[in-house]
Amino acid sequence: MALPLKYNLRSLFLRKMTTLATAGGIALVVLVTLLLLSLVAGLRHMLISTGRADKLVVLRKGASSDVMSFITRDAYQAIRYLPGIAQTPEGEPLVSPESISQPLLPTKAGGQEIVLMRGVTPIGFQVHSNVRLVAGRMPNPSVNEAIVGVAAARRYQGLEVGDSILFGNYKWNIVGTFSSNGTAYESEVWLDVGSLFNNDAKRGCSGIRLVVAPGADQEALIRRIADDPRISLLAQSEIAYYEEQAVGARVLYLLTLVLALIMGVGAVFGAMNTMFAAVTHRTAEIGALRAIGFSRRSILASFITESVCLSFLGYLGGVMLGVCTIFAINSLLQGLAFQLPSFSTVVVSLRISPTSLLVAFGLAIFMGLVGGFFPARRAARLQVTEALRKG
Amino acid sequence: MIEIHQVSRLYRRGVDEVHALEDVSLQIPDGTFVALMGPSGSGKSTLLNLIAGLDQPTSGVVKVGAQNLNGLSEDQLAAWRAAHVGFIFQFYNLIPVLSAIENVEVPLLLTRLAKADRRKHAELALSIVGLADRKHHLPNQLSGGEQQRVAIARAIVVDPELIVADEPTGDLDAKNADDILSLLRQLKSEFHKTVVMVTHDPRAIRYVDQTFHLEQGVLVNGATAVEHA
Numbered sequence: 001m002a003l004p005l006k007y008n009l010r011s012l013f014l015r016k017m018t019t020l021a022t023a024g025g026i027a028l029v030v031l032v033t034l035l036l037l038s039l040v041a042g043l044r045h046m047l048i049s050t051g052r053a054d055k056l057v058v059l060r061k062g063a064s065s066d067v068m069s070f071i072t073r074d075a076y077q078a079i080r081y082l083p084g085i086a087q088t089p090e091g092e093p094l095v096s097p098e099s100i101s102q103p104l105l106p107t108k109a110g111g112q113e114i115v116l117m118r119g120v121t122p123i124g125f126q127v128h129s130n131v132r133l134v135a136g137r138m139p140n141p142s143v144n145e146a147i148v149g150v151a152a153a154r155r156y157q158g159l160e161v162g163d164s165i166l167f168g169n170y171k172w173n174i175v176g177t178f179s180s181n182g183t184a185y186e187s188e189v190w191l192d193v194g195s196l197f198n199n200d201a202k203r204g205c206s207g208i209r210l211v212v213a214p215g216a217d218q219e220a221l222i223r224r225i226a227d228d229p230r231i232s233l234l235a236q237s238e239i240a241y242y243e244e245q246a247v248g249a250r251v252l253y254l255l256t257l258v259l260a261l262i263m264g265v266g267a268v269f270g271a272m273n274t275m276f277a278a279v280t281h282r283t284a285e286i287g288a289l290r291a292i293g294f295s296r297r298s299i300l301a302s303f304i305t306e307s308v309c310l311s312f313l314g315y316l317g318g319v320m321l322g323v324c325t326i327f328a329i330n331s332l333l334q335g336l337a338f339q340l341p342s343f344s345t346v347v348v349s350l351r352i353s354p355t356s357l358l359v360a361f362g363l364a365i366f367m368g369l370v371g372g373f374f375p376a377r378r379a380a381r382l383q384v385t386e387a388l389r390k391g
Numbered sequence: 392m393i394e395i396h397q398v399s400r401l402y403r404r405g406v407d408e409v410h411a412l413e414d415v416s417l418q419i420p421d422g423t424f425v426a427l428m429g430p431s432g433s434g435k436s437t438l439l440n441l442i443a444g445l446d447q448p449t450s451g452v453v454k455v456g457a458q459n460l461n462g463l464s465e466d467q468l469a470a471w472r473a474a475h476v477g478f479i480f481q482f483y484n485l486i487p488v489l490s491a492i493e494n495v496e497v498p499l500l501l502t503r504l505a506k507a508d509r510r511k512h513a514e515l516a517l518s519i520v521g522l523a524d525r526k527h528h529l530p531n532q533l534s535g536g537e538q539q540r541v542a543i544a545r546a547i548v549v550d551p552e553l554i555v556a557d558e559p560t561g562d563l564d565a566k567n568a569d570d571i572l573s574l575l576r577q578l579k580s581e582f583h584k585t586v587v588m589v590t591h592d593p594r595a596i597r598y599v600d601q602t603f604h605l606e607q608g609v610l611v612n613g614a615t616a617v618e619h620a
Contacts, residue, residue, distance in 0.1 A: 004500065010488035288484035291445060292498050292545075293473025295466055384445050388480065388557075 002298055003289070008306035011278065012313070022274040023314040026367055029263045030318025030360045031325065036256035037356035038326055042348040043338055047246040050183035051239035052130070054086075056218070058208040058225060058235045064244065066100040066207040067343065073204060075231040082224060084216035088126060096120060096127035097205035099193060102344050103167060106157045113337055115152060116344035117167065118185075119193040119205075127209050131185060136161040136176030139192035147176035149186035151347035154334040159189065167191070184242070187346040209238070245340050257359075264367050267314075271371025275307050279379040286379050287387025300380040307372020308365060315364035319357065326350045393419040393442055393553070393585065398451030400437050400608075411437040412448070413608045419601070421456075421552070424579040424586040426595045429605035435589045436557060438605065442587055443476050443555040444468045456552060473501040477546030477584075479575075481558035483538040485530040485545075492517060492526035495544045502549065516544035520574060536567030543574055547582070554578060556588040560595070572598040 012019045058079065063069035076097050079085075086094045099119035104112045118124075122141050125131065139145030148159045158165060164173045172191055180186055212218045218237065225235040279286070286299055329336060335349040400412040412434045419425050427435040440446040441453050444460050445468075453460045458471060477498075478484075485494045495513040504512065517523050520540040530538050539559060546554050556575065560568035576598045578584045588595065596602060604612045 002500075003497075004493075006493075007486060007489060014488050284482065284484055285486055288478070288480065288486075289497070290469070291443070291472065291478045293469050293501050295469050385440050388445075388484070 002305075003294065003302040005305065005309075008302060008309055011282070011306060012310060015274075015278070018274050018277065019310060019313070022270050023310055023317055025267045025270040026311050026314025026364055027317035027321060029260065029267045029367070030315050030364055031321045032263060033256065033260040033363055034318060034322035034352065034356055034360045035325060035350065036252070036259065037359060038322070038350035038352050039336060039338070039348060040253045040256060041353040041356055042335070042351040043252070043346075044246050045351055045353075046182060046184055046346065046348055047242045047340075048239065049181065050185060051237065051242040053237065053239060054212050054214075054218075055127070055238040056210050056212060056222065056225075056235045057238050057241040058210065058233050061226075061232045061234045063207075063234075065340075066098065067102060069207045071097070071205050071208060071233065075233055076205065076208060078228065078231050079208070079210075079225055079233065082221060084213055084218070084221040084224075086211040086213040086216075088123075092123060094123065094127050094211035096124040096209045098124060098207055098209060100206040101168070105159075105165075107155055107337075108157055113156075113345040114339070114343050115156060116188045117191060118188050119191045121193060124190075124209070127211055128180070128185065130183070131178050131180045133176050134179050136174075139175055139190075141192060144170050144172050144192075145175045146172040146189055146191045147178050148174055148190075149188050150177055150179045151186040151335065152189055153177050155187075155337070155347050165189075182349065184245075184340075184346045187344075260359075260363055264363050267367045268371045271307055271310060271367055272374060274310065275303060275372050275375035276378070278306070279303065279375045282379075283382060283387050286382055287384050287389075290382070290384040291388065296380040299382075300376045303376030303379045304369065304372045307376065308368035311364045311368025311371070314367075315361055318360065318364070322360075323352065326352060392421055392454075392456070393587070394452070394454040395438070395442070396452040396454075398438075398441060398448045398453060400434070400441065400446070401449040410608050412441075412605075414451070415605075415608075415610045416451075417603055417610060419585060419587065421585050422579060422583045423600045424576060424598065425588070425601040425603060426599040427587065427589045427603050427605065428591070428595075429611075432607075433605040434608040435603075435605050437608075438603075439555055439557055439587060439589045442553075443478065444472050473498065474549065475551050475553055477549065477551040477554040479539070479542050479546050479554065479556035479559045481561040483530070483535075483542045483562075485538055485541055487530050490527050490529055491522060491533065491541045491544075494530070494541055495548050498545060498549045512548055513544070516548040517541070519547065520544045534567070535563050536570060539563060539567070539571050540574065543571070543578075547578060547584070552585060554584050554586045556586065556590075558589055558591065560590065560592045565594075568592060568594060 059069035060071060080093050080095050088094060101117045102114045103117060105115045106112055125138060134150060139147055153159045159174060161174055161177055164171050212221060222235045225233050289299065330349050335347045337345045338348045339345055395415055395417045398412055398415045402409040402411055415438060427438055429435050441448055442455065463471065492513050495516050496509050499509040499512055517526050520543050522537060522540050525533060525537060560571050563571060572595055575586050579586050603610060
């Protein structure tokens with residue numbers, strides 16, 4: 001039969017300061033773990049939700065992002081009328097050539113960051129149909145107007161509606177702010193470049209976004225583009241493209257786990273120290289319980305339970321701190337900047353996911369179990385007669 | 392009946408051997424109140440531990456009621472103690488974070504009683520020791536005498552046949568010591584418990600049926616009956 005939980009809880013309460021100090025150490029580990037996991041979750045969510053299943057990203061073969069890609073006018077023309085591509089009601093293919101630049105822009109906090117500027121033609125706004133204006137208006141074609149994603153507008157100086165920026169020897173007037181359901185596009189500035197190619201065959205674009213017609217064989221279209229020997233392009237679904245961009249998140253996730261484990265080991269020693277002190281302080285109590293008839297297993301279980309309660313207390317504290325910190329980061333700082341493999345910066349809103357909570361919970365319980373096991377084993381191994389003499 | 396037959400207990404301390412008990416034999420009939428007396432280091436606590444099933448003899452036989460304690464495993468001894476022995480310690484050994492009634496309930500956690508029944512038994516035990524009105528107090532809110540009464544309630548709550556007490560008056564003033572000895576006497580006379588007590592307290596002789604004197608691990612007087620006024 002187990003000792004009642006209230007025995008453990010009240011014993012923890014009796015040693016308030018020690019309990020708070022140890023739980024505080026565990027809470028800090030939980031907090032840092034939760035913050036990092038929330039960054040990873042926010043980043044993954046943002047990047048993966050940016051991709052749409054019916055869109056393809058077309059890049060030069062060997063390029064892993066728009067930044068490294070270049071597509072000529074001829075190649076663009078070659079794929080524009082391929083079968084399987086959706087069209088506007090007017091019969092224009094939903095194929096958007098896009099030109100990517102990455103200038104440094106000043107942040108409102110006083111720093112400088114690489115921001116992705118996407119040069120688009122009017123068809124681009126129809127290809128990216130999830131882009132919605134939240135302020136101002138859409139740009140007029142070919143008059144050097146730009147719209148700015150809401151995350152970029154919040155983070156960088158001079159990107160409000162009515163502002164203008166100098167870029168590529170031109171002054172661009174900002175006429176609108178857009179959102180796109182929290183996707184990476186919200187960290188970008190979109191310039192309406194009218195026509196990317198004009199009559200100059202040497203000009204090109206960085207990449208192409210296109211929409212696959214409903215019911216069309218997407219894989220066949222991808223194969224067709226890849227197999228065309230004239231253009232040397234590679235198409236992939238937009239979802240797959242952004243999953244590749246999220247590879248940094250996977251590395252960060254692994255680093256987070258390693259860091260959490262290292263911090264966890266430190267907190268384990270804290271918990272162990274507290275529980276060893278508890279066993280020493282309560283030796284006579286343990287002797288009495290063993291004399292009354294409680295088995296070694298009951299004593300072991302009781303002290304491990306106490307240690308797990310201690311770590312659970314730390315977990316609750318860590319989660320509460322984490323929720324407050326994440327709320328503050330998202331609302332006061334408008335999220336955290338994160339650099340993608342393509343070097344452009346995206347603004348990530350931290351997200352507390354059930355998985356993050358579960359991982360932090362597992363870490364806290366692990367700290368409690370390991371930190372409690374050795375002291376509990378010492379308690380269980382006490383000789384009854386020796387323990388009673390310590391009274 | 393408690394039967395101790397040619398019991399020896401040897402401890403090893405490094406290369407030294409300490410003979411805590413040597414060839415002790417005695418019998419304690421059921422329902423008697425006995426005191427084990429003797430100077431410090433005489434082996435009386437060792438004998439009490441053997442009778443209570445907290446320790447095993449190096450040689451000889453310890454039998455309590457129908458149960459031969461020799462050769463029982465640690466778990467078997469723990470189960471036997473839980474059902475048959477009540478413990479009273481010099482420093483009470485109450486759990487400081489539990490109230491008086493919760494402390495008394497602790498041994499009942501090892502039984503199959505439901506929570507409500509456990510509470511009823513604990514209240515009854517506390518009323519026997521005269522502390523029904525102090526049941527919600529924590530140990531540090533009680534005097535030494537009251538704490539020892541709670542410990543006695545804890546010892547009797549599972550209705551064991553045997554109660555062992557190790558210096559139960561050692562930490563009490565004269566008035567409280569007399570009260571506790573009277574209470575132990577009452578357990579013997581009214582509830583027919585066998586009470587085995589280790590004590591240095593000479594007042595105890597007035598309350599017990601029998602004393603056993605030990606010196607250097609040897610029983611120096613067998614069964615001296617004590618006359619009661």
